[in-house]
Amino acid sequence: xxxxxxxxxxxxxxxxxxxxxxxxxxxxxxxxxxxxxxxxxxxxxxxxxxxxxxxxxxxxxxxxxxxxxxxxxxxxxxxxxxxxxxxxxxxxxxxxxxxxxxxxxxxxxxxxxxxxxxxxxxxxxxxxxxxxxxxxxxxxxxxxxxxxxxxxxxxxxxxxxxxxxxxxxxxxxxxxxxxxxxxxxxxxxxxxxxxxxxxxxxxxxxxxxxxxxxxx
Amino acid sequence: xxxxxxxxxxxxxxxxxxxxxxxxxxxxxxxxxxxxxxxxxxxxxxxxxxxxxxxxxxxxxxxxxxxxxxxxxxxxxxxxxxxxxxxxxxxxxxxxxxxxxxxxxxxxxxxxxxxxxxxxxxxxxxxxxxxxxxxxxxxxxxxxxxxxxxxxxxxxxxxxxxxxxxxxxxxxxxxxxxxxxxxxxxxxxxxxxxxxxxxxxxxxxxxxxxxxxxxx
DNA sequence: CGGTATCTTGAATTTCCTCAAAAAGCGTGG
DNA sequence: CCACGCTTTTTGAGGAAATTCAAGATACCG
Numbered sequence: 001x002x003x004x005x006x007x008x009x010x011x012x013x014x015x016x017x018x019x020x021x022x023x024x025x026x027x028x029x030x031x032x033x034x035x036x037x038x039x040x041x042x043x044x045x046x047x048x049x050x051x052x053x054x055x056x057x058x059x060x061x062x063x064x065x066x067x068x069x070x071x072x073x074x075x076x077x078x079x080x081x082x083x084x085x086x087x088x089x090x091x092x093x094x095x096x097x098x099x100x101x102x103x104x105x106x107x108x109x110x111x112x113x114x115x116x117x118x119x120x121x122x123x124x125x126x127x128x129x130x131x132x133x134x135x136x137x138x139x140x141x142x143x144x145x146x147x148x149x150x151x152x153x154x155x156x157x158x159x160x161x162x163x164x165x166x167x168x169x170x171x172x173x174x175x176x177x178x179x180x181x182x183x184x185x186x187x188x189x190x191x192x193x194x195x196x197x198x199x200x201x202x203x204x205x206x207x208x209x210x211x212x213x214x215x216x
Numbered sequence: 217x218x219x220x221x222x223x224x225x226x227x228x229x230x231x232x233x234x235x236x237x238x239x240x241x242x243x244x245x246x247x248x249x250x251x252x253x254x255x256x257x258x259x260x261x262x263x264x265x266x267x268x269x270x271x272x273x274x275x276x277x278x279x280x281x282x283x284x285x286x287x288x289x290x291x292x293x294x295x296x297x298x299x300x301x302x303x304x305x306x307x308x309x310x311x312x313x314x315x316x317x318x319x320x321x322x323x324x325x326x327x328x329x330x331x332x333x334x335x336x337x338x339x340x341x342x343x344x345x346x347x348x349x350x351x352x353x354x355x356x357x358x359x360x361x362x363x364x365x366x367x368x369x370x371x372x373x374x375x376x377x378x379x380x381x382x383x384x385x386x387x388x389x390x391x392x393x394x395x396x397x398x399x400x401x402x403x404x405x406x407x408x409x410x411x412x413x414x415x416x417x418x419x420x421x422x423x424x425x426x427x428x429x430x431x432x
Numbered sequence: 433c434g435g436t437a438t439c440t441t442g443a444a445t446t447t448c449c450t451c452a453a454a455a456a457g458c459g460t461g462g
Numbered sequence: 463c464c465a466c467g468c469t470t471t472t473t474g475a476g477g478a479a480a481t482t483c484a485a486g487a488t489a490c491c492g
Binding site: 060062064068069070071072073083084085086087088089092093111112115116119120122123125126127128129130131132133134136137138139140141143144145182183 | 276278280284285287299300302303304305308328331332336338339341342343344345346347348349350352354355356357359361398399
Binding site for chain 3: 191
């Protein structure tokens with residue numbers, strides 16, 4: 001077992017870097033550092049590259065011909081991106097880094113090789129894909145069945161899940177971008193955030209937000 | 217290559233039955249015929265069984281504590297069901313057959329064996345999972361960004377995609393169930409269906425519906 | 433041919449959106 | 463450090479879309 005401390009993809013037991021072993025140092029493979037605001041891929045593009053997100057956050061969005069945009073997924077360290085490639089589909093979303101990020105790039109050929117050479121890794125890949133689908137189902141429930149208030153709360157909870165109470169977080173998304181994720185208008189998001197704040201769920205100052213510190 | 221005519225799962229190059237070869241006729245494996253209205257699994261149940269849908273239609277739904285229900289996915293022949301099992305998660309949805317159906321039951325152990333013994337099948341499994349995720353992303357766009365009219369049209373188009381124009385289809389879902397899938401109230405679905413009918417998109421008679429035959 | 437569940441329709445209400453303007457935040461350069 | 467201009471965010475008022483509730487019509491089943 002190769003040990004690479006600090007790699008969340010590895011922590012999920014998916015050793016994507018093993019793909020490198022089988023593809024012998026092909027240029028597109030391996031970890032890459034990228035700044036915030038970088039577009040990893042664009043919807044409808046054809047390619048054969050899947051990304052493993054090592055560090056940072058990435059959002060996937062889809063835009064309709066008339067400009068309406070829907071946030072699809074918020075990818076966290078350990079998640080895969082562009083998995084529709086495995087089904088020989090073009091990219092379905094546009095993926096953009098919200099923070100500086102580090103990614104693995106793996107071609108479909110690498111994945112095929114991974115299955116051949118490390119079948120147990122193939123099983124881990126299936127697990128990662130199953131987890132991705134589970135997150136997407138969660139999102140369908142959120143945008144399909146919850147009220148505006150519940151949707152915003154779910155999204156903020158998600159964004160703050162790794163932030164300790166009392167600590168301020170600067171949201172990596174504008175109100176308009178938050179709105180895209182939950183299928184609401186930006187003004188509604190703003191209103192709801194302040195309603196939640198008044199109800200004691202959060203403290204808000206512009207783009208900065210925190211869960212109130214526990215007071216005894 | 218094993219040839220089994222008439223199996224849509226096989227047609228997608230995913231030979232799930234090969235799992236049987238490796239698990240030597242374990243009772244839970246193999247094709248099963250089930251009547252309409254059968255529940256395959258229930259949300260929050262723990263299990264290790266994934267289903268391959270050979271024939272018929274299955275709906276996945278999730279229900280909130282207060283009773284609100286969201287339709288998550290409409291599985292068609294060739295689709296997999298219960299793939300969250302691969303990520304060691306409990307079933308996230310409840311799956312129920314809408315029509316008489318035929319399914320393969322595959323345990324997680326079978327899938328592991330499949331990866332070991334038939335690595336090329338592992339790749340096909342990844343493809344199927346990528347396709348599933350792609351469908352879920354499509355649904356997020358539909359419920360998150362489209363108007364009531366557009367949502368209902370998208371759903372009906374989907375249900376009728378394999379029905380030739382001029383041919384009547386009896387919908388396998390009530391208005392209330394259609395509504396669950398698109399995140400609307402049943403009354404809204406009813407109204408919108410008739411609005412679409414008046415606009416010439418469909419002809420409707422209760423639960424029967426058709427695309428008007430082309431008239432020259 | 434009833435009885436029952438499903439579906440349709442209408443009216444009132446709620447929720448969320450749109451548009452517009454004011455306020456606040458943020459980076460820049462003096 | 464402050465003033466400026468820009469973008470983002472907030473807030474309000476009015477309007478549109480979808481929901482709810484209730485009643486009536488229709489389809490389906492034995």
